[in-house]
Amino acid sequence: MARYLLDSSAFLWAKTEPRRIKRKAFEEIDNASNQLFVSLATLWELAIKSSKGKLSIFEAMIAQKPLDIILSDSGFGLLDIGLDHVMTAYRLPYHHRDPFDRMIIAQALNENLTLITSDATFARYPGLSVLEA
Numbered sequence: 001m002a003r004y005l006l007d008s009s010a011f012l013w014a015k016t017e018p019r020r021i022k023r024k025a026f027e028e029i030d031n032a033s034n035q036l037f038v039s040l041a042t043l044w045e046l047a048i049k050s051s052k053g054k055l056s057i058f059e060a061m062i063a064q065k066p067l068d069i070i071l072s073d074s075g076f077g078l079l080d081i082g083l084d085h086v087m088t089a090y091r092l093p094y095h096h097r098d099p100f101d102r103m104i105i106a107q108a109l110n111e112n113l114t115l116i117t118s119d120a121t122f123a124r125y126p127g128l129s130v131l132e133a
């Protein structure tokens with residue numbers, strides 16, 4: 001069993017365009033013995049972008065079902081944000097300036113999760129395990 005945290009793109013692709021996900025990442029997401037998580041920070045980011053009219057795919061997804069049902073139907077756990085995550089994000093080097101990405105990096109580090117992402121910048125963080133989406 002492996003444990004993964006999906007970033008916003010990986011989460012959206014898994015739900016709406018699974019063919020966009022690289023084969024290895026798709027196999028890990030599809031493997032029922034793995035634990036999969038989506039951060040509250042990711043959902044917050046998607047909600048903000050959607051409310052600005054920049055992410056119609058997310059808007060359409062949540063119009064069909066509430067987020068908690070979407071997560072449970074997919075087998076994704078919700079990863080809340082804790083003070084330990086905040087302090088780890090505070091200490092991270094500024095390879096990435098996006099606050100949502102910095103938070104999920106901190107969460108993946110603290111929770112010993114492999115981060116599924118298409119963002120190559122994530123690999124610059126020492127100790128962070130990354131699987132390319």
